[in-house]
Each structure stands twice: as C-alpha cells, then as structure tokens.
Amino acid sequence: MGEGDHNFGSNLRLACSTRKSISDLCRAVGINRQQFNRYLNTGTVPSAHNRSRIAAAFGLDPADFALPEPTFRLRLLASRQPASGSNPGLGPLGGAYPGDLRALRAYLGFYQTWHTSLSWPGRIVCSCAHLREQDGMVLVTSLERIADRESGIVQRSRYLGLVAFRRQRLFLTELTRGETPTFGQTILTPFELYQRRYLRGLTMGISWRNNNLPYATRTIWRRLATPVDRRGLIANCGIYEPASAALPSVVVSFLTEAQPLTAASQKP
Numbered sequence: 001m002g003e004g005d006h007n008f009g010s011n012l013r014l015a016c017s018t019r020k021s022i023s024d025l026c027r028a029v030g031i032n033r034q035q036f037n038r039y040l041n042t043g044t045v046p047s048a049h050n051r052s053r054i055a056a057a058f059g060l061d062p063a064d065f066a067l068p069e070p071t072f073r074l075r076l077l078a079s080r081q082p083a084s085g086s087n088p089g090l091g092p093l094g095g096a097y098p099g100d101l102r103a104l105r106a107y108l109g110f111y112q113t114w115h116t117s118l119s120w121p122g123r124i125v126c127s128c129a130h131l132r133e134q135d136g137m138v139l140v141t142s143l144e145r146i147a148d149r150e151s152g153i154v155q156r157s158r159y160l161g162l163v164a165f166r167r168q169r170l171f172l173t174e175l176t177r178g179e180t181p182t183f184g185q186t187i188l189t190p191f192e193l194y195q196r197r198y199l200r201g202l203t204m205g206i207s208w209r210n211n212n213l214p215y216a217t218r219t220i221w222r223r224l225a226t227p228v229d230r231r232g233l234i235a236n237c238g239i240y241e242p243a244s245a246a247l248p249s250v251v252v253s254f255l256t257e258a259q260p261l262t263a264a265s266q267k268p
Helices: 005-016 022-029 033-041 048-057 062-066 069-079 088-093 101-107 230-235 249-256
Strands: 109-116 124-134 137-148 153-166 169-176 183-188 198-206 214-223 238-240
Touching: 005 033, 005 062, 005 069, 022 033, 022 048, 022 101, 048 062, 048 101, 062 069, 101 124, 101 137, 101 153, 109 230, 109 249, 124 249, 137 169, 137 238, 169 198, 183 214, 214 249
Parallel strands: none
Antiparallel strands: 109 124, 109 214, 124 137, 124 238, 137 153, 153 169, 169 183, 183 198, 198 214
16 A cells, blocks of 8 residues: 555545435446445555546545545545636536536547437447547547448548536537538436446437438447547448447447337327
C-alpha cells in the first residue's frame, strides 16, 4: 500500500455521504456494488483505472483521495460548487449544457456505434463517435462512411454537436456539416452495473434516401479501450446485414429484438 493510501477508504466514505445513493454512484462509475463496498470498508485500494473513474465522478483528481481528511474535505466542497458551463451564445439552452460535467467526464473517449436506418431498410449502420471536453463543454463528433455497391451510393457524413448529462442520461444534439445541414438527437443510458463497454439508447433523425422522413430507432455504443486504432475505427463503418459475423451479438440482439408496445403506438 502506497503512502497516503490509508486515507482512501475514509475519504471515499466522506465523498459518498454527499450522494443520495451508493447504488446510483456504482452504476455511474461502472463498478459493481460488492467491489465498491471493499473500497469503503475493508481497506482495499482500487486499481489506477478505477480510482480515476471514482475521482471523475466527484470532479476530483485521483491523488486527492490520498490527502488528509481536512484537506480532502475542502477539495470535495470546492468540487461541488456549480460549474460555470453556461453559454450565453446558446440562447435559451445556455444553461442546458453540459449539465453534470463531472459525471459526464466518465464517458469521454471513442466509440463504435450502431443503429438501424430508413435509408437502408433491414440493415445495420455502423458509425463511430468521439466525446471530448473543450472549454467546459463536452463536444461530440460522429462519422458515417457508407459504400452501397448495389445502388452505387457512397455517403460521407460528419456530425458535430454537444453532450449533456442530466437525470442519469446522456443527451446528444448534433448537426451535420454541408450546405443543407440537419439535426440528430440521441439519448443514452449510463454503463450498466457489471460492464463498462456498452451504452444503449435511442437516436432520432431524418432518412437520407427516403424523402427526408423522420425516424427514431435504437442505438448502441461500444466504448473503445485506449490507445484507439482510429483507422480501424473508421474502416469498420458501413452497412451490415444483421447476420454478419462482423457484428457483436449484443449489438444484433439489442437492435433487432421486438420493440415493446406503448400507449401511443396502440392508438388507431
């Protein structure tokens, strides 16, 4: 155990006392509750990776948890001050982004993403995205690279947007580049308790080939470990048959399973 590690458990308990639910915190950082309890109660010290994720959830540096309790308490109080993230240039949405920046930092990085689209019925579109922090905001860049040999269509799309974290959800609003830009919106749920790879949610946009019809469909994002092979990430982009061996089974299952009926969908 390194110098200062004996302070970790007590400082973590102090930090957790500022949260309504340890279970929600575990879900946010992607550490199962049993393991988290070891950090709290048995003197077990997390790996550097888990320490970094825990610290990010509180808006702290990992080294802060090694500080003496009085010093750590002051750091913790300072980290809880409201973030200035308001941007007057966004008008009525100026205070909407980035929401809980400290929680959002746990989701920065590169992702391979999948969804179904009206433009290519019955197929799965694979894209990629990058979430990064800049000037107190979280920006998202998404790329689509599609070559449809059957129709001779080659599509290259780039989306830029902002990300907010509110009520335990990630909200992304993006705008395509070009002469006739369009909007896209995506809502994602946090990493599940026992894994830190997939985000699941809903994406909305308009069909590129089908008279600009609006659509909404499930989407699933896989976070990539660092360092990232960016060329490989882009090379994977395209359209796939659901039976393709190149698609992870969890992706196909989530995108093709029957959608539950809602009250709205049952209306005549």
